[in-house]
Amino acid sequence: MNILLANLTYLPHFGGIENSLRHISEIYKNEGHNVIIICSNIKPDKKGELKDYEIINGIEVYRYKRFVPVFKFLKPFVNITDIIKTYFLVKKLNLKYNFDFSIVRNMKVGI
Numbered sequence: 001m002n003i004l005l006a007n008l009t010y011l012p013h014f015g016g017i018e019n020s021l022r023h024i025s026e027i028y029k030n031e032g033h034n035v036i037i038i039c040s041n042i043k044p045d046k047k048g049e050l051k052d053y054e055i056i057n058g059i060e061v062y063r064y065k066r067f068v069p070v071f072k073f074l075k076p077f078v079n080i081t082d083i084i085k086t087y088f089l090v091k092k093l094n095l096k097y098n099f100d101f102s103i104v105r106n107m108k109v110g111i
Contacts, residue, residue, distance in 0.1 A: 004102035
């Protein structure tokens with residue numbers, strides 16, 4: 001099966017959701033499933049960007065470029081851009097992998 005896991009962040013970020021995604025992905029991979037993770041490209045220190053694609057512990061991780069507003073009045077657009085960018089990334093990846101199911105850990109990414 002092709003399984004999609006999605007959240008705003010993943011490794012090298014750390015926290016409860018990131019750890020649960022790591023463990024879930026490892027369990028599914030050990031059972032022989034193909035696991036794909038999507039998340040944003042923001043670094044934990046918010047300085048710079050992570051790679052658009054990499055393999056972490058044998059799991060493919062695709063990242064979308066997250067909008068980081070320079071001015072506070074643009075902050076409401078972060079949610080809209082997250083939704084749009086994840087939609088197009090999932091649409092593109094679904095053509096390649098034809099996902100059987102997904103686990104989404106963030107409302108904006110899930111929409």
